[in-house]
Amino acid sequence: MGRKAEVEDDLPGFEAPAQGETAENDVSIQKKQKKGSGGFQTMGFSFHVLKGITKRGYKIPTPIQRKTIPLALDNKDVVAMARTGSGKTACFVLPIVEKLMSPVNKPLQGKNLRALILSPTRELALQTLRFVRELGKFTGLSSAAILGGESIEQQFGVMSGTTPDIVVATPGRFLHICIEMSLKLDNIKVVVFDEADRLFELGFGEQLREIVARLPSNRQTLLFSATLPKMLVEFARAGLSDPVLIRLDVDWKLPSTLWLGWIYVRAELKTAALLLLLDRVLTPNTQALVFAATKHHVEYLHLILQQAGISSTYAYSGLDPAARKIALGKFTNKRCSVLLVTDVAARGLDLPSLDTVINYNFPAKPKLFVHRVSECGDACPSGVWGAMPTTALELRHQDVMAWEKNHSEIEDAVRVSGRGWQQYVRWREAASAEANRKAKLTTPPTAPHPFLVGKGHMQAAELVDQIKSFRPKGTILELANKNDSPMYLAMKAKRRVHGKMVQKTRDSKMQQAEGMLEDNTKTNSNEESANVKGSKRKKLAKRDENYIPHFASDQHTESGMAVNFAASASSAELELRSDCDAGQRTHRTQMRWDRKRKKMVHVDPDGGRKMIRTESGGRVSASFRSGRYAEWRKRNAVQEDDEPADGPPAASERNVSEFRPRWMKHNERLSKKKAEASSNEFRNKQQIVKERLRKDKIKQKLKHKMSKKKKKK
The missing domain is CATH 3.40.50.300 (P-loop containing nucleotide triphosphate hydrolases)
Incomplete structure (x- = not known):
């Protein structure tokens, strides 16, 4: 009996394969495909990565993948703009997996975390994690998710042992983990900001800047977004080194299929x-x-x-x-x-x-x-x-x-x-x-x-339009008076003198309204000033051949032909205003005029101190620690000590308290009992029953004392 075909669901990073395609058709298509046809085989991926791609049945990359993946494999910082569903996830997952597989980027001892992917929501992070595991199935790379709303102690265990190679996280919880554990990110090779506009829209700007400050300077940064707000452009200029901007919708013209x-x-x-x-x-x-x-x-x-x-x-x-x-x-x-x-x-x-x-x-x-x-x-x-x-x-x-x-x-x-x-x-x-x-x-x-x-209504409307646009040749002064009246004679004389000028002005206004006349005001004014009699023309200063100007003669031509991220990003910016006056007032209070830069800049509400917004919405210092990781380590250490050892411990491995005075040992035992009583994780059934009996005895004693006091009264 043949093995049943595995039913695999669609992945967000690629277009879904058409239904009804068999393996024989796939093989025939692959044979017909030419070497330079633009498939994943021509991008230089290793065998294990290509095996993960072909396992899913995908062969032809999307347009954004064709443009982005070669640059990402070339270790360049990329800012990519494409709509949702265009295959952006594969644009950074495939280069990450390929880069971590190379011998140059081997993990150091205790520093296994080498790639970080930041997502705005938990759902998108889990979706990305599933995609990472599908494509890296044959590479042996480990991955994990650090998300808000889940047990932080479980995440302590994930990040304290053999840390995964790839971490998909939300910014708030990941920064919390970094601060609590004093996590060092020195070995990170690639960092990805997925849906970066949503990250800033949801208020993760402070967390992102703090995370970027902890990353090494020789990292590769990939930023993917559907739109490009101004705040995101400023973040890209500060956090990326010579980035390349990729846009699928490069022109802002309306499509030909659009009816207006x-x-x-x-x-x-x-x-x-x-x-x-x-x-x-x-x-x-x-x-x-x-x-x-x-x-x-x-x-x-x-x-x-x-x-x-x-x-x-x-x-x-x-x-x-x-x-x-x-x-x-x-x-x-x-x-x-x-x-x-x-x-x-x-x-x-x-x-x-x-x-x-x-x-x-x-x-x-x-x-x-x-x-x-x-x-x-x-x-x-x-x-x-x-x-x-x-x-x-x-x-x-x-x-x-x-x-x-x-x-x-x-x-x-x-x-x-x-x-x-x-x-x-x-x-x-x-x-x-x-x-x-x-x-x-x-x-x-x-x-x-x-x-x-x-x-039928159009014919009547056209007739009404002609009546409304009818303009009589004579004015009301000419129509309401006799031919020998002074007003009629005055208007006739005026028309005789200025009639051509009035008609010329009317024609020019009509042509301007129809868009047939170009605006040549500046050139006409220059020509008129040049043709004025008696006007003094200024002599042009003749420069010496040895004179060296401050700027090159072809400066503007070179700047126009150069690939400049600032110029490209400024044309791609899309800043959305708030839709209520309260939101706009809040936006204005966050801006101030900078005299040196000659523009409005964001106000620092913390006065230069490094402050971040916690997951609950409060603002604390960027170096604030709650001590939860220290408590977790202490509990784990106690649990490890309670486990029976295989043999007698050596003299050097004995507990330090054995060589201390008796009173010091007594105090340590008391503190240990208090810690065990306060924690509910490491208590067995006997301890729980014993604690309940002890509390019941205390209640009975209190009741007995209260009853005695009442009898005396």
């Missing part, structure tokens, strides 16, 4: 316009994601959609994590049609099959818009600029006004969201002068968007 619809509406009619859009796009099998500016707008829209009969849920940064998880679960399981979120709450959402995205409030940055939008159908051409149907919009607006007037909750939400919008306008980044100029020159559309109306 631009709808113009007044601010007071936006809620009614949202209801009309949802009525148009929602079907029993479709869903929509709505972005709002603040958490107050999210709560207000949730109440409005409840009155409109549209099932919805919401999430924002101040919401409880369990509630956010429930809301996302309802939306992904299609128990509701609309999900209302802010930019901060949508940071960790992965909704690949989303139908429609609606921006109730437009984002402050172009990068945020790229992160928000999703794909849609082709009901009309993409990028059309239109308005809402007036009649339907007014009817919906009347419903919204009635709800705001008759329901106290909605009335309060309107007032709070209005105040929140005022604060949001203050803290968001101001638009550039060029954007303001274009906005003033852009004429708002009068025709409704073709996505919202039918063909």
